[in-house]
Amino acid sequence: MHIGWTVFGNVNLSTVRGIESLEHSGPSTIGIDTLYRSQGNISEVFLRGAGVPDEMITYSKSLVGQPFQYYSCFISYSSRDEALAQRLHADLQDKGVRCWFAPEDLKIGDEFRSRIDESIQVYDRLLLILSEHSVKSRWVQKEVETAFEKESKEDRLVLFPVRIDDAVMHSRVGWAADIRRQRHIGDFRQWKEHDVYQKAFHRLLHDLKADI
Numbered sequence: 507m508h509i510g511w512t513v514f515g516n517v518n519l520s521t522v523r524g525i526e527s528l529e530h531s532g533p534s535t536i537g538i539d540t541l542y543r544s545q546g547n548i549s550e551v552f553l554r555g556a557g558v559p560d561e562m563i564t565y566s567k568s569l570v571g572q573p574f575q576y577y578s579c580f581i582s583y584s585s586r587d588e589a590l591a592q593r594l595h596a597d598l599q600d601k602g603v604r605c606w607f608a609p610e611d612l613k614i615g616d617e618f619r620s621r622i623d624e625s626i627q628v629y630d631r632l633l634l635i636l637s638e639h640s641v642k643s644r645w646v647q648k649e650v651e652t653a654f655e656k657e658s659k660e661d662r663l664v665l666f667p668v669r670i671d672d673a674v675m676h677s678r679v680g681w682a683a684d685i686r687r688q689r690h691i692g693d694f695r696q697w698k699e700h701d702v703y704q705k706a707f708h709r710l711l712h713d714l715k716a717d718i
Contacts, residue, residue: 533557
């Protein structure tokens with residue numbers, strides 16, 4: 507079903523089924539009264555498709571008095587590790603963690619670099635998937651540098667690294683070596699094994715809990 511240039515005023519969208527599957531022909535208007543009636547529980551996919559800015563989506567629940575249970579996060583990874591990135595994204599979203607994931611969240615025509623820089627600035631944490639591929643990626647390096655810059659500017663923790671192999675433990679790449687020396691790195695090396703993955707995931711989820 508296609509929608510576009512539609513006004514959603516004073517309606518409760520929190521119980522509407524399949525709303526995330528709507529195809530948007532153009533932007534729509536989501537009323538503040540609709541956010542309140544829905545208690546902020548509106549599909550992020552729907553809101554983004556309707557043209558609501560990421561900043562508004564990120565803070566929509568807090569506007570209606572719901573505190574954030576978890577810090578939001580931007581997932582940084584090499585395209586060679588997309589299977590794990592997709593799994594983490596789906597599982598984190600399922601637990602109510604607001605995530606930015608490039609394949610799903612980039613709009614057609616977006617300029618990659620500026621869009622990603624903006625998203626890192628908006629989200630609380632940068633979840634970095636370290637691997638033999640990502641430590642060689644200039645793209646990932648730029649994202650990490652942006653996270654370090656944000657940490658320095660705001661004097662708070664931003665970078666959350668996890669590893670899926672031992673590459674970072676031996677890497678001579680400057681930024682990767684800094685992470686190895688300065689940060690605890692989550693262990694997802696056996697992420698394809700269900701029980702091991704679940705244990706590592708719940709540790710990550712615990713560490714993403716917001717200070718309410």
